[in-house]
Amino acid sequence: MDQYVTGAVIKKLCEKNDLTQMQFVTKLGVSDKTVSKLETGVSHS
Structure with a gap:
């Protein structure tokens, strides 16, 4: 899955x-580091 799409979906x-990233x-x-990497597209498979 495209990481940028994943980040956009998470956001x-x-x-x-009405949730913070931590929630x-x-x-x-x-x-939280995993989600941050997905949101920024800095995740490696």
């Missing part, structure tokens, strides 16, 4: 659900 979900990652059970 929209946070905004839609979002807590619900997902992943680290």
Whole structure:
């Protein structure tokens, strides 16, 4: 999946659900660094 699309989707979900990034990652059970990398497109497979 395109990392830039993933970042945009994460951002929209946070905004839609009125969540901070930290609240979002807590619900997902992943680290904030993981989400940050996805949002910025700095994730490597």
